[in-house]
Amino acid sequence: MLDVMDYRRSLERSRLSRMRRAGASTFTMLEREWDLLPGVFAPSDSPSTAVALDLLGLAGPSPSARGSVLEIGCGTGIIAVAAALAGCERVVASDISRTAAENAALNAARHGVADRVRTVQGDLFAGLDPEERFDTVFWSSNYVMAPEGYDYQDIHERAYVDAGYQAHRRFLAEAPGRLAPNGSVLLHFSSRGDLVSLLRIAGECGRALRMLRVLPVQEGEHEVQHMLIEVAQRPQRPHVPGIRTETETVPEQGRRQR
Numbered sequence: 001m002l003d004v005m006d007y008r009r010s011l012e013r014s015r016l017s018r019m020r021r022a023g024a025s026t027f028t029m030l031e032r033e034w035d036l037l038p039g040v041f042a043p044s045d046s047p048s049t050a051v052a053l054d055l056l057g058l059a060g061p062s063p064s065a066r067g068s069v070l071e072i073g074c075g076t077g078i079i080a081v082a083a084a085l086a087g088c089e090r091v092v093a094s095d096i097s098r099t100a101a102e103n104a105a106l107n108a109a110r111h112g113v114a115d116r117v118r119t120v121q122g123d124l125f126a127g128l129d130p131e132e133r134f135d136t137v138f139w140s141s142n143y144v145m146a147p148e149g150y151d152y153q154d155i156h157e158r159a160y161v162d163a164g165y166q167a168h169r170r171f172l173a174e175a176p177g178r179l180a181p182n183g184s185v186l187l188h189f190s191s192r193g194d195l196v197s198l199l200r201i202a203g204e205c206g207r208a209l210r211m212l213r214v215l216p217v218q219e220g221e222h223e224v225q226h227m228l229i230e231v232a233q234r235p236q237r238p239h240v241p242g243i244r245t246e247t248e249t250v251p252e253q254g255r256r257q258r
Helices: 007-020 048-055 080-083 098-110 155-159 166-178 195-206
Strands: 024-029 030-038 069-070 090-096 117-121 134-140 144-146 161-163 181-189 205-221 222-233
Touching: 007 144, 007 155, 007 161, 024 048, 048 080, 048 090, 048 134, 048 181, 048 205, 048 222, 069 080, 069 166, 080 090, 080 098, 080 117, 090 098, 098 117, 134 166, 155 161, 161 166, 166 181, 166 195, 166 222, 181 195, 195 205
Parallel strands: 069 090, 069 134, 090 117, 134 181, 144 161
Antiparallel strands: 024 030, 181 222, 205 222
């Protein structure tokens, strides 16, 4: 399984996708046509977008959703548009790539939900108004970890790998602050990522992770476990002098084999 976690494999997938999608084009998903601009992550070249739609319950024949949604790393905007089509009253689609934000706006207009989907360009939450809050914050993350000092060759690679999980750390730290009362932070992760490191970072950020759904997907010769994870504030444990409290441990099935 370690080879499927190798960041160089993901970088090669990024390179091949860029070569295939050098010009503007369209593709089909959810029985709809979508615009794809050059340099934007192509959902048809990877299973992750279709899996994310399934995990969120947006892929069925009659999906239903309510409230407000913030999608981080929106790419072409499929998830944001699907949420609006399913009934969400307010959707914000954010991406670090200006071209991706433009692409999401094109698809919102194409499918008649431009009045409910607003697109912004910014790194994670940087493009938002300071006071904006949402019922759901969702990120289908770039869950493959690259070395901490990796130098991205272009913005397309950021959709495939996260150097040192720096973006994941910031997401875990900042996302709960963007919630409306009783809201949820949801993260799409997979076994191609480093779950042990994610759990460690969550602990360092004072966050608890709860697995909501796991969906196995065959990717070539590997079965990859895609996960929908809820991120929450870790409850504060009272400290009693002289008594050692237990620390959270990683479940045995989540430990990385060495």
